Amino acid sequence: METDRIAGSFRDPAGHVFVEQGVVYRQINEAGKDDYDQLTRSGLYDALVAARVLIPHDDLGLPADAGPEVYKIIRPTHLPLVNYPYEWCFSQLKDAALLTLAAQRRALHAGMCLKDASAYNVQFLDGRPILIDTLSFEGLIPGPWKAYRQFCQHFLGPLALMSAVDVRLGRTLQSFIDGLPLRVVSRSLPRRTWLRPGPLIHLHLHAWADEHLGRRGEPGAAANGSRGVKASLLHSLEAATTRLRWRPRSSWVGYYEDRESYSAEAAEHKADLVAEWLDAIEPRTVWDLGANTGRYSRLASERGAATIAFDQDVACVETMYLEVKQRGDHNLLPLVMDFTNPSPSLGWASEERASLVQRGPAEVALVLALEHHLAFANNVPLDRLARFLRGIGRHVLVEFVPSSDPMALRLIRDRRDLFTGYHQDAFEAAFRGVFTLERCARLRGSERVLYWMRA
């Protein structure tokens, strides 16, 4: 049997995650035994699972061939796609923050505590955030909350920047994978945030203290405090997080409604074809690249496929996420992704966080009205686009937008001489080298062509 330790799971001596024949397991070491036993025996595990705060797992006990350091193996619920905080919109990060605090609140009630507050411990499952690190809980010990600074760096700082400066600053989590340094956050926030208690206490003064008291004091000076202290800190963090807001506005939201580019007839025809071809493929996983507000992603999620709706515009992803939450759509997960610069592999040995391509391919990739953006705005040659898409989906439903299309004309404007080689024959030739054509159809009332191709 092939066993692979997940590259990002190495920091905690209490255990790690590994994959065997495509199934994810978590090994609990003797070092994590006491905390794991307290988690289950105190009833905290059952309470967290019932409240959908912690991922459920099956306890598989101790395998016969286990080493002396192993205490137990557990098998958590399968996640359709591992996703990272730099791929979340504002409300996803905020909900993940509130979930972390909810976990801490329940842990304190049960005489336990979260030993870390990493945003990477949260994943989105069935449209909602859920804590995946079962080994994050430890017995309550006196003293301050060890994960306080991590919470501010992973959640509160980025959220404050997204709220008060620019929502796209969420992407900076990609550069600072241990969370945004508080000094960076404090110096980037507008001065008015010094007048608000949450940012003042947890970000500005915290940043100042982190920089200066670390040099002045000694660790022993911090060793007092009680459950009540942790609870009051928690209360303050909850209030500070809840107060942060951002309202999505973008030229991409409402794109379908204010279209002058192609007719409702073409859009409807496209939806019919996508639905028909999805019915023929019956995929379990679908990635919609450039999903906008998810009109076509929902065709896949409604058919039961675990669907990821990617868009580079945070406002679009925010709109989709809020709608998914409201409708309780369990199969649709919107994520922020710029396909001219998709998530790279990151962290220790460049393998702690997987790149988007490493997390693929999906069974079906929807590439609708995106190809011309990549070709024109990013000058991506068509053969390279075809090769990239091969790593993204086993089947691709791709829409070709000719350079005469009104939306394409907007993109190329006075750069037309650059794209003389961009036409339907060249598109088909480029894709023929990589994919096998299954079907194709010209969209009614438009010059656009929709292709179904198989790798």
Place this chain on the structure above:
Amino acid sequence: MSTNSFGRTHRMLFTSGCTQAHRNVGRALLLALVAGIVAVPSNAYAYMDPGTGSMIYQTLLALLLGVGLLFHGLRTKIRAVLHRLFHRNPAGIESRDAQSGK
């Protein structure tokens, strides 16, 4: 193009219903906190765990938050006493006490 909002009031430390007097107390406590930070004695350490500053800060913060919670608790109690004294119909309080078996 986004709109930003941090919220409007100073209710982060103390739960809803703060008066101006409460806010003044909050501000005074903040000042005390800053003074506390500055007053921490200086030791020359070549290397310190990067989280130490945050841990020490949290201890000081605990004082502020603790006093805030204490203040909030006192306010609730005083309100309950005033309510009993000046309101003829303390039925709500009685019925709640009855439910909790007091």
